[in-house]
Amino acid sequence: MLDNETRAQLKQYLELMEADIIFSASLAEDDNSKKVAEFLNEVLELSDKITLEKVILERTPSFEINPVDGKSGIAFAGLPMGHEFTSFILALLQVSGRPPKVESPIIDKIKEVTKSAHFETYVSLTCHNCPDVVQALNIMSVLNPHISHTMIEGSMYQDEVDQKKVMAVPTVFLNGEEFSSGRMTIEQILEKVVGPLSADQFENKDIFDVLVVGGGPAGGSAAIYAARKGIKTGMVVDTFGGQVLETLGIENMIGTPYTEGPQLMHQVEEHVNQYEVDIMKGQRAKDIRRNELIEVELENGAVLKSKTAILATGARWRSINVPGEKEFKNKGIAYCPHCDGPLFKGKDVAVIGGGNSGIEAAIDLAGLAKHVYVIEFLPELKADQILQQKLATLTNVTVILNAATKEITGTDQVEALTYVDRATEKETTINVAGVFILIGLMPNTEWLTDSVNLNSRGEIIVDRQGATNIPGVFAAGDCTDSAYKQIIISMGSGATAALGAFDYSIRN
Known part of the structure; x- marks a missing residue:
């Protein structure tokens, strides 16, 4: 064995x-x-x-x-x-x-x-x-x-x-x-x-030189670069690893032909731990403001103070916001084909989303499910051509284009999905036991709407140094208005923000 x-x-x-x-x-x-x-x-x-x-x-x-x-x-x-x-x-x-x-x-x-x-x-x-x-x-x-x-x-x-x-x-x-x-x-x-950890343990924290909010690839990279400058560095993380923990196969990390999300972020965490970084896990920030120092208020009421801050709160899977999505979450609604796919072996399932994530999910699920329906809102798939070619070889996959999901129905678990053909407005219902939703990411920035400047998509607006509109506050990764959302780009932007924060602290 x-x-x-x-x-x-x-x-x-x-x-x-x-x-x-x-x-x-x-x-x-x-x-x-x-x-x-x-x-x-x-x-x-x-x-x-x-x-x-x-x-x-x-x-x-x-x-x-x-x-x-x-x-x-x-x-x-x-x-x-x-x-x-x-x-x-x-x-x-x-x-x-x-x-x-x-x-x-x-x-x-x-x-x-x-x-x-x-x-x-x-x-x-x-x-x-x-x-x-x-x-x-x-x-x-x-x-x-x-x-x-x-x-x-x-x-x-x-x-x-x-x-x-x-x-x-x-x-x-x-x-x-x-x-x-x-x-x-x-x-x-x-x-x-x-109950939560007491806020008392945070009351006697020294003032940080840089405080990183977020523990994904951008946050990890920022912490490493900051700590290597010899400045007092802290991290506030809900879960170290962030959205990358939901990613299984990673084949575009330069110099590493193949790795997996949890393995990669475990290595990043071990790298961070080689430096004197104060990692505060299981904590969520709810406000940031500038007085004499940058103040980050946590949900437990504690307030951390720092000379500079780097926001690297990442993103989460975007919801489709149709009836049935919330009601059947974890009862047929899923976002991770690698985790939940085996539970649908021999059953009919739907994948909503025709980008790389959606088509990769459909390919994986085709090896387990009886039949896979790919529901794409646009008139064409947006996934890389190599993935589309692989999908086309699978006989138990049906691609439905130009379709708007209307609702997901069932009794105590998912039983069907109804979509509308955007060209003819015809409604069609397909019987499925599971619906995997993979339509992109949404930045985790709701708590920042009254502080830093955001664009229309809720992304933090940054300059070439990763600086926001608040002096001393920088941002990096998928929560920003970066053109592309990739792990390696997030790591690079984390390094940029850390260097920007360091240069700012020298000048001020």
């Missing part, structure tokens, strides 16, 4: 374990149990610090990773392969005694949970957002005996997925009730369970 390269890498990680652990496995004679047993036995062969015991758990097949003298609260129902293999490795190390990499305020917040909290996360092994949630909940389980967590591989427990009507991953249940759906950070989970 594990190839030689994976076995060698795993063996190196297992050597980092600090104490013996036990696989407490619930197995039977079915094919899925045999797969899990084969996986566990291959891991056992690589370390004498791991033993296996047979137990009866809530699900079969499943297994817990426990210390020899108790329970960790961590369980895996199914195979932790694909993107979840890292979650498995981290769980091994953390249960063995290696401390998780979380800051003390987060640890204190985790320990505030005093009532029993059992989390269950339904995942797809192709989902690159799921590991963030799985790893966060595993950390919480290791640090607090009141918390437990089970990762559930959706394909192995399809009956549960159907019964609970899970139509997006990751979907989390807390004590049997649906808790959340979609990627969440540990800070966001804790905020929902026990």
Whole structure:
């Protein structure tokens, strides 16, 4: 099951374990149990610090990773392969005694949970957002005996997925009730369970030389360039990685023929961490103003002060704003084909959008779905020609041009989509189980409408140095009026804004 390269890498990680652990496995004679047993036995062969015991758990097949003298609260129902293999490795190390990499305020917040909290996360092994949630909940389980967590591989427990009507991953249940759906950070989970981090921890912050708002490629690049100038740098981030975390294959990063969004932003975060950058995660800015200094007010009420600021708040998927979109979000409405595509295997789906993102999604989904309908508002597709040529080879894809989506309908989940032919005004309804919306990005600038100058699309207007209309405030990335929205361009604009901010601070 594990190839030689994976076995060698795993063996190196297992050597980092600090104490013996036990696989407490619930197995039977079915094919899925045999797969899990084969996986566990291959891991056992690589370390004498791991033993296996047979137990009866809530699900079969499943297994817990426990210390020899108790329970960790961590369980895996199914195979932790694909993107979840890292979650498995981290769980091994953390249960063995290696401390998780979380800051003390987060640890204190985790320990505030005093009532029993059992989390269950339904995942797809192709989902690159799921590991963030799985790893966060595993950390919480290791640090607090009141918390437990089970990762559930959706394909192995399809009956549960159907019964609970899970139509997006990751979907989390807390004590049997649906808790959340979609990627969440540990800070966001804790905020929902026990409330936000106190603003008190921000009150004694020193004045920054530059404060970066946003943690995507532009924000990461800006922080690195600023820190390398030797100035005091801070970052306010909701989720480090931003929109790039939703991107799987990246083939236009110069010098890197192929990478994936989560991997790239993990590398960026590691690069930022090489410098003395104060990263404040799980925080959202709600106002920026200039008095004697630049003041950034957070949603929790704290106010951070800095000599300069760089706005790199990025963008999010644009909504189509038709009836049914909000009502069926995560109930058939999806924005990530890599994460949620496997849930629609053998079903009819629609993709709204004929740009690169939409056509890439249609190509991916064609390998899983029974049939894919591409709905494009314009009379022609806007995707790169190479993608259009690939799409044309697929026999289970129908492209519908010059079509305006009117509504998405269903009972408790998506059942149909109705569009209007813009030339004839004829309405057509197609029966689909899922609708993937990929029509471009919308800048995250609503909180700036009364401060910095924005264009008609809500983008921050900047000059050649990345400066806005407010002295000392700069901006970079997809939230600005840059002509093109690309990762590599965002990184470049982040560097430009940091250098502009540094030059400004010297002159003033």
